[in-house]
Amino acid sequence: MAVNRLNFSFSDCVHVYYRDSSCSFCIDVCPVEDVITQDDYRISVNTENCVSCGACVGVCPSEAFSLSGFDIETLFKTLKEESLLSCKKNLPCLSVLSVEDIVSAVLNAGSDVIFDTGYCRDCFIGTLLDEINKKVNEANYILEKIGVENRAITQDICFETEREEKNNRRSFLKNFGKAAAGLTFWALMPGISSFEEEKEEEVKNIVDEKINIKRRKRFVDALSSLNVDFSQIELGVDRISFTSDKWIDNSRCTNCSVCYNVCPTGALKAGEERLKILFQPKLCIKCRVCHEVCPEDCLHLKETLNMGTFLKETEVLAQHVMIPCEECLVPFSYKGDSTLCPRCRQLDEEIRDLLQIGE
Structure with a gap:
């Protein structure tokens, strides 16, 4: 049995808040067929075939996915010493990082951060290179716009651990089960229990219980640490995947x-007596x-997002x-024209239509 490192909290899934949501990022990015599926509105994970790459973690907008044994906060602390990210060193896969994580990583490191893509093309779990490049490009667009010189850079380095240097790579991979093959990060991690007792999900009050996005706080904190006048910086809403401005x-x-x-x-809420x-x-x-x-x-996306507005x-x-x-006598939003609510106006129109038909 594959070791189950992937955790999925359905109560934090967007589909809990709106069952017919079009969100399918986790399904679309998963490199292994039928690991993440959707039945009616509910997202399900087949942990038997999951390879723990974490690609779903990197794209889920509500952070419903996580990986046991992988902590981004700890990773960020090490980047100032050596700004190299590799699936053979400190990540299960480069795709585990979101765009916000990449920007935060560069800002925390205070230097360029190198993404080792040397193993991506031949990776047994399938190609996630396009996804990685897309995120890196988006992160670099943001870094350029906010006036930061450092970048996320992809390079085919093929980082090797000391353990791999002593062994032929092919024979090395044979020592690991399906979930760890090709993912040296997990091979170097302490043992993680493969059994977790399933807890029954409690019914969530979606009106009052909102999701606290941890990566967003890291992103905002990293931006706020810069000495930048963000009120003059505009991002194209169509160029960023993780936030927006609306009208x-x-x-x-x-x-x-x-x-x-x-x-x-x-993000949306009522104000002043609703x-x-x-x-x-x-x-x-x-x-x-x-x-x-x-x-x-009547809700629409604006074309641009002002970073000063975003932050404050x-x-x-x-x-x-x-x-x-x-x-x-039911209260309705008065627009300065009719004193009838939309429902009564519609009813009046239907009655007029019927009278015209009768004539």
């Missing part, structure tokens, strides 16, 4: 509250759940004046 068409928004109730991180919709880009994970649930399709501001996306409907 709401206030003429269409009905203040139904669905968007902020289902937001996984609390008459405002507020947004913190710093908490947004660009999961698009709010866009997908909006019944009026809470934006007011919509403001509402609530009045009781003339007909049903």
Whole structure:
């Protein structure tokens, strides 16, 4: 049996907050067929065939995946001494890092960080090189925009451990089970229990219980440590994968509250007696759940994200004046025109149509 190092917390999955979410990053990136699957809305993991590469950890927007025995905080502390990342040295796979992690790693190191891609093309678990390059390019775009000279750099180094230098690589790999083959990082780790008692997931109150994204805090802390005027820095929203800025068409928004109730991180929330919709880009994970649930399709992405806004501001996306409907007395968002709520207006229109048909 393969050692189960991958942990998955379904209660932190985006699909808990909106079951029909289009999010499928973990399924799309997994290099082994049928390890991560989706049945109806629920994501499942076949730990028997999982190779513990951690690619799903690097792409999951809500950090529902993690790896036992791998700690990014510890990794960052070592980068100032030697800024080399390799699957044969300190990572299970380079794909375990998110774009935010890569930017944070470079800022923490205070120098270029080298990504050893020498083993990627021949890796037995399949090619994740395109995914790694895509993340590195995005991270470097951010570093360039914020005026940092250091970069994440991919190089075919083929780092070898002392243990590998003494043994033929092929015979070395035969000593490990399916989950560890080709992943020297796990071979050098202390033993990790292969059995964890499954705990029954508790029902989550998605309105009140939001997800605290740890990598986001590291990213924000790393940016905040720089002596930079971020108010002058704009990122293209289509160039970044992990956050966004938004606007709401206030003429269409009905203040139904669905968007902020289902937001996984609390980036969207109500303000001032629920008459405002507020947004913190710093908490947004660009999961698009709010866009997908909006019944009026009035939530939109801005073209650019101001980094000063991202780090420090809470934006007011919509403001509402609530009045009781003339007909049903149910409060609704008044737009300065009709004093009938949308439901009663629709009913009136349907009655008029029926009368016209009768004539």
